[in-house]
Amino acid sequence: MPDEMEKLVSLCKRRGFIFPGSDIYGGLAGIYDYGPLGVLLKQNLKAAWWKRVVQEREDVVGLDAAILMNAKTWEASGHTKFMTDALVECKKCHHRFRADKVGETCPDCKKGTFTEPRPFNLMLKTTVGPVEDEGSATFLRPETAQGIFVNFHTVQQSSRQKLPFGIAQIGKAFRNEITPGNFTFRTREFEQMELEYFIKPGEDKKWYEYWIKERMKWFLDIGFKKQNLRLREYPKEELAHYSKGTTDIEYAFPFAKGGWDEIEGIANRTDFDLKNHQEASKQDLSYFDEETKERVLSYVIEPSAGVDRIMLALLIDAFEEVEGGRTETTESNKDTETVLRLHPSIAPIKVAVLPLSKKEPLTKLGRDIAAGLRKRWMIQYDETASIGRRYRRQDEIGTPYCVTVDFESVDDNKVTVRERDSMKQERVGIAEIGEYFKDKIG
Numbered sequence: 001m002p003d004e005m006e007k008l009v010s011l012c013k014r015r016g017f018i019f020p021g022s023d024i025y026g027g028l029a030g031i032y033d034y035g036p037l038g039v040l041l042k043q044n045l046k047a048a049w050w051k052r053v054v055q056e057r058e059d060v061v062g063l064d065a066a067i068l069m070n071a072k073t074w075e076a077s078g079h080t081k082f083m084t085d086a087l088v089e090c091k092k093c094h095h096r097f098r099a100d101k102v103g104e105t106c107p108d109c110k111k112g113t114f115t116e117p118r119p120f121n122l123m124l125k126t127t128v129g130p131v132e133d134e135g136s137a138t139f140l141r142p143e144t145a146q147g148i149f150v151n152f153h154t155v156q157q158s159s160r161q162k163l164p165f166g167i168a169q170i171g172k173a174f175r176n177e178i179t180p181g182n183f184t185f186r187t188r189e190f191e192q193m194e195l196e197y198f199i200k201p202g203e204d205k206k207w208y209e210y211w212i213k214e215r216m217k218w219f220l221d222i223g224f225k226k227q228n229l230r231l232r233e234y235p236k237e238e239l240a241h242y243s244k245g246t247t248d249i250e251y252a253f254p255f256a257k258g259g260w261d262e263i264e265g266i267a268n269r270t271d272f273d274l275k276n277h278q279e280a281s282k283q284d285l286s287y288f289d290e291e292t293k294e295r296v297l298s299y300v301i302e303p304s305a306g307v308d309r310i311m312l313a314l315l316i317d318a319f320e321e322v323e324g325g326r327t328e329t330t331e332s333n334k335d336t337e338t339v340l341r342l343h344p345s346i347a348p349i350k351v352a353v354l355p356l357s358k359k360e361p362l363t364k365l366g367r368d369i370a371a372g373l374r375k376r377w378m379i380q381y382d383e384t385a386s387i388g389r390r391y392r393r394q395d396e397i398g399t400p401y402c403v404t405v406d407f408e409s410v411d412d413n414k415v416t417v418r419e420r421d422s423m424k425q426e427r428v429g430i431a432e433i434g435e436y437f438k439d440k441i442g
């Protein structure tokens with residue numbers, strides 16, 4: 001892993017963002033847990049997506065479908081047959097790899113050559129109920145999308161939506177990836193944020209282009225650096241069996257082959273899914289158009305994003321090391337200082353309240369201010385160590401604002417607000433502090 005990634009992975013563990021799952025038992029390959037700060041960052045990311053895709057629109061509704069579905073779903077959707085990657089095995093050490101991710105010689109033993117590629121299904125099998133037989137077997141869903149397609153009719157009827165309209169969902173997905181890796185880039189359990197936007201046949205090109213633009217805009221709005229994002233349209237031969245057109249939003253991951261890799265895919269899935277489910281289930285999944293008095297099978301545009309992968313990209317994008325430290329922290333030997341320049345809407349902790357002394361009356365005043373702000377945002381109160389060190393702790397986890405309570409605060413009812421990136425300081429009245437942050441954080 002590149003040096004920069006090693007540092008980020010270590011920060012993530014040390015500060016409680018992300019660490020290997022069931023670590024005390026040696027972990028489980030491709031599985032990660034999110035700690036106290038990681039869970040907040042993840043919630044903020046999902047909330048930002050939900051706000052943009054569902055809350056701010058009249059034409060999109062939400063859904064939370066079950067992870068376990070009737071196995072017939074996966075037959076009809078094509079996953080049983082097509083959810084495969086080409087697998088090769090080293091003839092010497094017998095380690096297995098994804099064919100498109102390795103060269104001629106085994107990267108582990110460096111000696112062996114590979115067997116012919118064979119298809120390997122990525123769905124994780126499980127059984128439901130007390131009898132383990134053919135009939136009880138199903139899979140943990142490998143994508144959230146199918147939960148939307150099978151519920152299309154019920155959701156459309158209950159929400160009285162007219163075409164074009166969307167159904168959005170955030171939830172876990174599971175893939176038995178042959179080679180998980182690059183931290184949370186490729187894991188075996190992850191979360192997706194998927195929108196299925198249903199449209200009239202023939203309007204697919206227009207909406208496909210619309211959603212590519214919309215989604216790119218969202219990434220910029222949550223703070224991504226423009227130069228680290230790009231669009232990549234798939235050439236025909238790369239398209240999945242269900243797709244008429246796919247464009248990926250890619251991020252400049254430091255470990256990516258060729259410098260870029262996918263964080264979200266926007267696909268024109270035509271009527272592939274509804275048609276297959278209609279045929280397999282013998283249920284009518286068509287839409288009755290009141291204007292033309294015709295029944296149509298909707299086409300669908302799907303922006304499909306990975307929570308964990310976007311979160312990793314956000315952390316990489318925000319991570320910065322300042323050699324020699326930042327000017328105000330002279331007492332800490334001028335070693336390298338880390339700043340996570342996360343957008344305030346995404347940062348796990350919004351404000352840290354730091355009294356200059358560990359004693360009354362500053363501690364009481366500090367705790368009161370923290371209690372007031374906590375009603376709206378995630379706040380940390382910290383009275384330990386020097387002020388420079390406390391600023392550093394907050395910079396390292398991306399807290400955009402620190403509030404310092406000093407001896408003057410008791411007399412003038414003001415505190416000092418320090419902004420993470422510019423390190424500018426400003427005196428703000430305690431009575432106005434809530435409104436002050438409302439403008440800055442939202």
Ligand code: ATP
Pocket residue numbers: 143175177184185186187188190192262263264265304305306307308309310
């Ligand atoms: P890849 O080519 O990297 O395997 P994909 O094209 O199979 O990905 P999609 O099926 O389009 O991925 O899934 C949509 C999104 O879900 C991806 O853009 C990614 O952000 C996320 N995702 C997919 N697989 C994984 C995984 N194994 N771990 C983490 N996130 C994933």
